[in-house]
Amino acid sequence: QEKHKILHKLLQNGN
């Protein structure tokens, strides 16, 4: 997940 920060954030934070 460290390596895939943007995707992780997008999924966690909603749109």
Place this chain on the structure above:
Amino acid sequence: SQLLVSEPAPLRAAPDPSTPDSDLKTLLTLCDLLNRELLVMIGWAKHIPGFTGLSLVDQMALLQSGWMETLVLNVVWRSQGSADELQFAENLRLNESQSRAAGLHDLYTALRHLTSKYQQMGLNQEEMLTLKAMSLANSDAENVEGADAVQCFQDALHEALQEYESGQRPSESHRAGRLLMTLPLLRQTAHRAVRCFSRLHMEGHVPMHKLFLEMLEAKI
């Protein structure tokens, strides 16, 4: 019907008005468009029934594995009305010679092959949307932690496709199967697209957005 109402509006390409037209400008415009489309697609995925019921780790795994297939299906769907162009957006269409000039000939050939296949089948929007959701659900991601949950997610989409076809095209008993049989070509096409954009990135002429690169790196 959930997929129909969740389908995002198509994006427009946003070419930099201060840059003169060139093959490099085409590539910059295309990469910018695809990055925005990727962003929209991640938001869209959350509306696929069952997706947000998966663990965050599995949501990431499916997206990292299947994102290019969904982008490819979008382009192929938009190109259905054309005999020889790829319609990346209403205002970004490339024919064979334009694609070749931009270094995208392999991508053009691959996407047109899949486009023709769906044109011959008369793919409709409901089918395209279901296949798109399936391409995520069935992306064969490694390291899935909730295999049973992913299986249920796939089964629900498969059921939706079968129910749709038996209701709408009862005389075509092989329709759902024929659509599923296009998925290997979709994967192959997406693989060629990933190779094409990786090459562009390695050549270093086209700066790519962070999200697009992050997703590309997950595929290499």
